[in-house]
Amino acid sequence: MVDGSARISQDPEPRKNNRVHPVLKLLYKKRWAYYFIAPATILFCIFTVIPVIRSFILAFQEFRLMGNVWVGLENFKYVLTDPVFHRAMRNTAFYTVVMVPQGVLKALILASILRNLPEAVQTFFRGAYYLPGVASAVVISMVWKWIYDPNFGLFNFILGTFGFGPYPWLTSPKTSLTSIMLMGILTAPGYYIILYLAAMKKIPRELYEVADIDGATPFAKWWNVTLPLLKPTTLYITITSIIGSFQIFTSAYVMTQGGPGYSTMTVVYLIYNTAFRDFEFGLASAQAIVLAAIIVFISVYNFRVFSTDVQY
Amino acid sequence: MRRACWVLVLVLLIGSLAVSFGSIGAASKWTGTIQVWDFPRPAAAEEWELQAFKEFEELHPGVKIEYTKLTWAGGNEKLDVSVAAGQPPDICGSGLRLPYILQGALEPIDDFLTAEDLKDFHEETLNAVKLNGKYWAWPWYNTLYVMYLNADLFNERGVPLPENGEWTWDEFLSAMQKLTFDRDGDGKIDVYGFGFTFQPTYLQPFGFIYAEGGRVLDIDKNEFILDSPEAVVGIQRLCDMVWKHKCALPGAGGLTTTDVNNAFLNTRSIAAFVDTTGIISSFEAHNEKVEKGEIEGEKINLVTAQYPRGKNGQPIAAGPGVGSWAVFKQKDDAKREVVMELAKFITRGEGQKEVVPLIGVFPSCKSAGNVWAGNKNLEHIVPAVEYAVYPPMHPNWNKIDEKIMRELQLAVLNEKTIDAALKEAKRQIERLLEY
Numbered sequence: 001m002v003d004g005s006a007r008i009s010q011d012p013e014p015r016k017n018n019r020v021h022p023v024l025k026l027l028y029k030k031r032w033a034y035y036f037i038a039p040a041t042i043l044f045c046i047f048t049v050i051p052v053i054r055s056f057i058l059a060f061q062e063f064r065l066m067g068n069v070w071v072g073l074e075n076f077k078y079v080l081t082d083p084v085f086h087r088a089m090r091n092t093a094f095y096t097v098v099m100v101p102q103g104v105l106k107a108l109i110l111a112s113i114l115r116n117l118p119e120a121v122q123t124f125f126r127g128a129y130y131l132p133g134v135a136s137a138v139v140i141s142m143v144w145k146w147i148y149d150p151n152f153g154l155f156n157f158i159l160g161t162f163g164f165g166p167y168p169w170l171t172s173p174k175t176s177l178t179s180i181m182l183m184g185i186l187t188a189p190g191y192y193i194i195l196y197l198a199a200m201k202k203i204p205r206e207l208y209e210v211a212d213i214d215g216a217t218p219f220a221k222w223w224n225v226t227l228p229l230l231k232p233t234t235l236y237i238t239i240t241s242i243i244g245s246f247q248i249f250t251s252a253y254v255m256t257q258g259g260p261g262y263s264t265m266t267v268v269y270l271i272y273n274t275a276f277r278d279f280e281f282g283l284a285s286a287q288a289i290v291l292a293a294i295i296v297f298i299s300v301y302n303f304r305v306f307s308t309d310v311q312y
Numbered sequence: 313m314r315r316a317c318w319v320l321v322l323v324l325l326i327g328s329l330a331v332s333f334g335s336i337g338a339a340s341k342w343t344g345t346i347q348v349w350d351f352p353r354p355a356a357a358e359e360w361e362l363q364a365f366k367e368f369e370e371l372h373p374g375v376k377i378e379y380t381k382l383t384w385a386g387g388n389e390k391l392d393v394s395v396a397a398g399q400p401p402d403i404c405g406s407g408l409r410l411p412y413i414l415q416g417a418l419e420p421i422d423d424f425l426t427a428e429d430l431k432d433f434h435e436e437t438l439n440a441v442k443l444n445g446k447y448w449a450w451p452w453y454n455t456l457y458v459m460y461l462n463a464d465l466f467n468e469r470g471v472p473l474p475e476n477g478e479w480t481w482d483e484f485l486s487a488m489q490k491l492t493f494d495r496d497g498d499g500k501i502d503v504y505g506f507g508f509t510f511q512p513t514y515l516q517p518f519g520f521i522y523a524e525g526g527r528v529l530d531i532d533k534n535e536f537i538l539d540s541p542e543a544v545v546g547i548q549r550l551c552d553m554v555w556k557h558k559c560a561l562p563g564a565g566g567l568t569t570t571d572v573n574n575a576f577l578n579t580r581s582i583a584a585f586v587d588t589t590g591i592i593s594s595f596e597a598h599n600e601k602v603e604k605g606e607i608e609g610e611k612i613n614l615v616t617a618q619y620p621r622g623k624n625g626q627p628i629a630a631g632p633g634v635g636s637w638a639v640f641k642q643k644d645d646a647k648r649e650v651v652m653e654l655a656k657f658i659t660r661g662e663g664q665k666e667v668v669p670l671i672g673v674f675p676s677c678k679s680a681g682n683v684w685a686g687n688k689n690l691e692h693i694v695p696a697v698e699y700a701v702y703p704p705m706h707p708n709w710n711k712i713d714e715k716i717m718r719e720l721q722l723a724v725l726n727e728k729t730i731d732a733a734l735k736e737a738k739r740q741i742e743r744l745l746e747y
Contacts, residue, residue, distance in 0.1 A: 168563055
């Protein structure tokens with residue numbers, strides 16, 4: 001057996017173009033493609049990659065205006081022993097555990113109902129459900145803050161006409177987080193409905209025809225045909241909504257400022273306070289890295305568990 | 313005659329020598345450009361500042377002032393970046409930040425403060441710019457919280473307004489109870505006497521705590537003292553207004569300051585609340601818009617008052633802070649002297665007399681006198697200025713404040729006893745007190 005190096009050494013006069021590395025050759029051959037992706041890549045590096053690296057470095061430093069100081073793992077030690085971070089993490093995890101399954105289920109059910117409606121009606125509902133997603137989260141939170149007002153809010157007014165209340169929706173630590181969650185629960189997940197509808201349209205009609213021949217009920221078709229074939233979409237929606245839920249900020253910021261007490265303190269709101277109120281950018285970076293690590297772990301776990309028999 | 317000529321010559325000689333020595337003295341002083349930054353002020357106050365810079369330039373030939381107006385939106389970041397880059401301005405209005413002191417970016421002003429200056433500035437005002445035994449900025453004005461009263465609601469309920477804006481705790485409580493009522497007879501309270509909340513960075517309710525001598529920190533001993541009996545009295549009074557006397561807007565502790573402002577101005581569901589004097593102009597603007605028909609609603613008949621006084625009968629005031637001019641680190645001793653002179657020139661008592669009313673605040677020094685004489689809303693607040701208490705100058709104040717406020721929220725929501733809340737706050741801030 002003769003290996004490649006022996007073959008090269010046996011070649012008395014290697015050809016000139018052999019000196020060019022194959023990778024370089026490939027790069028040259030596809031150079032126009034690289035020219036086209038270069039601007040986006042450069043911008044991505046400047047505005048995403050470099051800040052992420054910088055933030056990672058900052059997590060091991062104490063931010064000082066006159067020059068940062070290396071503190072090793074001190075910021076991470078502080079984060080992991082900080083009771084406020086623990087509380088924020090518990091709140092965020094509770095929010096995620098409730099909001100993600102209900103959001104996915106709600107989108108799936110609504111999309112399944114819409115799918116059987118005429119195209120015009122579908123279009124109307126797609127728009128109607130998607131519209132709240134276009135509105136600013138701040139505006140929506142402010143409207144809900146008024147709805148929840150303990151003295152003059154819509155909810156307490158309605159409940160009052162039936163002799164109930166008034167309830168301290170946002171002003172009691174016992175109900176504030178669930179009230180924020182209720183806002184999310186009562187809002188239609190328009191974007192996810194559209195994703196599900198698009199995925200449902202891609203399911204071949206023949207599969208339903210075969211099920212009809214076998215005498216399957218509508219629920220059996222939905223359970224045995226639709227649901228399994230929507231698995232890639234469900235996985236995508238689950239992972240993106242987990243990431244979104246872990247990053248909950250606006251409603252806590254606008255509606256409760258993390259209170260009363262720490263009852264609605266979320267991890268991202270805590271990071272925001274640490275960075276922009278306390279100017280502790282090193283500590284804030286460490287908090288962000290811990291959050292990112294948790295999100296990555298959960299996403300990878302989900303991907304592994306749910307993507308075993310996913311067809312793409 | 314000859315003698316007279318000689319005397320004249322002698323006088324001229326001495327005079328010219330004095331002038332030349334004087335000019336040598338002036339020449340030894342620094343000349344060049346001073347970078348001045350400041351945050352936006354009302355237009356008239358900005359005009360006053362520009363005029364003051366011009367006057368300073370005329371008094372100091374060879375010194376030029378370059379003025380940069382920061383924005384409220386990005387000014388802090390600009391200042392931070394400039395300090396981080398080692399290119400801060402020479403002097404900045406509202407530029408006093410604890411991190412700047414701790415990281416050596418600011419000049420202490422002690423060597424330039426005369427005994428007269430120390431006597432002239434209000435003691436609490438000076439304490440608001442003092443850290444580790446040194447003063448770090450030239451106090452310019454005091455921002456204070458005042459109590460805003462809806463005079464129409466007082467009249468509707470036949471409750472007399474406090475004379476000269478002064479009242480005791482009992483008088484205040486009695487008024488708030490009378491102002492809490494069910495207007496439409498549906499068995500539900502429509503108007504509450506008072507509205508307040510505990511929210512981090514907003515110290516409005518703390519005037520009630522300061523009234524009997526309570527304080528948050530003993531800055532000299534670096535100790536938490538909000539659990540002192542004097543402070544607890546104030547906290548108890550606030551909690552009692554909600555739960556015992558039921559004359560404060562429910563949910564205090566879960567509300568935001570915006571909610572409370574809204575309850576006063578828009579829904580008119582509270583008769584009194586506390587905020588800075590700066591918002592008087594927004595009430596005036598509201599009334600003007602209503603008058604012109606630009607917005608729907610009613611004009612608000614506004615009256616201001618002091619916090620209710622404590623047992624010692626002294627007025628009390630609380631404030632979010634002191635407006636000041638901070639001088640950044642200077643390499644050149646001669647320039648430092650001129651920049652300090654400029655800071656002193658801007659913040660001098662005579663100047664405060666003119667500019668402080670334009671900003672809508674209170675002078676930081678006694679020599680400025682009562683700048684609000686004759687003003688129906690602010691004249692009676694002036695006596696409280698020298699008793700004003702400001703947030704303690706502690707490097708970790710933001711965090712300490714948050715931890716205290718969040719525990720007080722739970723106390724005022726009746727989720728915890730005051731004692732338990734204060735114990736928890738003390739436990740949490742223990743490690744923050746060290747720095």
